[in-house]
Amino acid sequence: MYEAPSRERGDGRRVLVDRLWPRGMTKDRLEIDLWMKEIAPSSDLRRWYGHRPERFAAFTARYREELRSTERETDLAGLRRMARRGRLTLLTATRDVDRSAAIVLADLIQRGR
Numbered sequence: 001m002y003e004a005p006s007r008e009r010g011d012g013r014r015v016l017v018d019r020l021w022p023r024g025m026t027k028d029r030l031e032i033d034l035w036m037k038e039i040a041p042s043s044d045l046r047r048w049y050g051h052r053p054e055r056f057a058a059f060t061a062r063y064r065e066e067l068r069s070t071e072r073e074t075d076l077a078g079l080r081r082m083a084r085r086g087r088l089t090l091l092t093a094t095r096d097v098d099r100s101a102a103i104v105l106a107d108l109i110q111r112g113r
Contacts, residue, residue, distance in 0.1 A: 010087055011087065011089040013033050013034070013082050013086065013088050014033050014034075014089045015032065015036055015088065015090055016032045016035045016036065016037075016091045017036055017039055017090050017092060017101065017105055018037065018040050018091075018092050018094070019041070020037075020093075022093035023093070030091070032091060036075055036079070038072070039067070039072055039075040039105065041062075041066060045059070045063060045066065046101075051100075053096075059099075063101055063104050064108070067108065076105070076108060076109070079109050080109050083109050090106055
């Protein structure tokens with residue numbers, strides 16, 4: 001999120017996967033194609049996790065469980081279709097991207113399940 005967008009670099013389709021809009025960002029500055037806030041972790045799960053590294057494994061398991069709901073499975077399938085059609089960039093305002101919901105989604109998209 002904190003990297004500048006780069007169509008030249010080949011970002012492809014840019015999808016924001018956070019429940020909350022990033023502070024101080026305008027739609028033009030963010031250059032997103034789609035905002036899928038529904039696929040983000042629930043507010044309760046997000047608050048519980050609090051980006052505490054020691055909770056990431058449990059967060060991942062709980063988030064994957066949330067993604068098994070019918071609506072979220074449909075959203076995840078949509079992200080997989082976008083990825084099959086070309087480059088897909090998942091955007092998040094999280095500073096620790098390696099321990100974020102976006103990384104969980106990216107793994108699920110790549111694995112195809």
